[in-house]
Amino acid sequence: MELDLGAVRAFLAVVDDGHFTEAADRLGVSQQAVSKRIARLESDLDVALLTRSRTGAVPTEDGSAFLPHARALIGLADQATALLRARHRPLRIDVLARVAAPLDVVRAFYEAGGVDVDIVVSRGATPRHVALADGSVDVAFGRATGELPGIRRVPACLEPIPILVSRRHRLARRRSVPMAELAGVTAxxxxxxxxxxxxxxxxxxxxxFGVTIDTSGPVFGGEHVMDEIAASPELITFGTTRQFPAHPDVVQVAVTGPTPVYPWSLLWHEANRHPAIGPLVAHVQARYRPFDPRTQWLPDRALFSGSRRSGSRPAPPTGS
Incomplete structure (x- = not known):
């Protein structure tokens, strides 16, 4: 005998709602269809599962005995369906911001072909380890410090950070400036x-490096920041012209000796079995250029030093 899962779902809906009409609404079918499904299930099992009355329906003794098994059966069916759907849905990737290096990494991965992606821009609204653990996203980029339970990571890229200054600033005509020369400057x-x-x-x-980081003032947006930088012969800000709206009186100057770089890691939860995680990790590891302490600066060196695969664990399997 093979049980009809649709009939088992109808039985559970009636038990949970107490009425055939409400169960039919939940399942999106007619009341007659629910009645026929349950009648067929009772016939297959050769027992009465429900006691019907004007006030509703309740499980019989046999129905109560069958109930936990019915829930387990439907639970397994739903898990199997969800697993297969997850394997074929786009890979959800949190790039943190659309104006940062991870978006270029993901774009190159997507253009290599074969994998659909869904870009998420969280801007840190939800802690990444939480979003990765609950499945809100499959992978995420960010500066990963410390150990997070269940979270695996590999170094992804090191993004150089220049400065933006007014055309009236003393550094505006320079193509680059040594980091030491910024000592005493307010960013x-x-x-x-x-x-x-x-x-x-x-x-x-x-x-x-002796740079004053001034975080005062409300955030009115990138245009306001550019207006203030353009109007000051002394202020600077760290960032790129890609991150801010174009301004005719603001120029970008590279920082050298050393160049500050932002350390982006790729993170995912070890329990996530999306088949595209493995190819993305391999893509990231193939592109990664290790930290060079002679020319670059970052505060998190352990994960980013050495070979391309330094600090990383093996890529996850691409299967289930």
């Missing part, structure tokens, strides 16, 4: 306070 970065990963990065950068 205005509104909204970069608090406990975010980038706020910590710039606090450590400022402490290392």
């Amino acid at each position: 205005w970065m509104p909204g970069c306070g608090g406990e975010s990963e980038w706020a910590d990065y710039y606090r450590r950068l400022g402490a290392e």
Whole structure:
């Protein structure tokens, strides 16, 4: 005998709702269809599963005995369906921001072909380890510090960070400036306070090289920041022209000796079995260029030093 899962679902719906009409609404079918499914299930099992009355329906003794097995059966069927759907849905990738290096990595991966992706821009609204653990996203980019239970990671890329200055600033005509020359300068970065990963990065950068990181003032958007930088012969901000709206009186200057680089990692939860995670990890590892302590600076060196695969665990399997 083979049980009809549709009939088992109808039985559970009636038990949970107490009425055939409400069960039919939940299942999106007619009341007559629910009655026929349950009658067929009772016939297959050769027992009465429900006691019907004007006030509703309740399980019989046999129905109560069958109930936990029915729930387990439907639960397994739903899990199997969800697993197969997950294997064929797009890979959900949190790039943190659309104006950062991870988006270029993901674009190259997508253009290589064969994998659909769904871009998520969280801007850190939800902690990555939480989003990865609950399946809101499959993989995420960010500056990963410390150990997170169940989270695996590999170094992804090191993004050089220049400065933006007014055309009236003394550094405006320079193609590059040594980091040591920025000692004593104030970098205005509104909204970069608090406990975010980038706020910590710039606090450590400022402490290392004697740069004052000024996070004061409300955040009115990129245009406001550019207007203020353009109007000041002294202020600078760390960032690229890609991150901010174009301004005719603001120029970008590279920082050297060393160049500060933002350390992006690729993270995923070890329990996530999406088949595209393995290919993405392999793509990231193939593109990664290791940290060079002679020319670059970053606060998190352990994961990013050495070979391309330094600090990483083997890529996850692409199967289930």
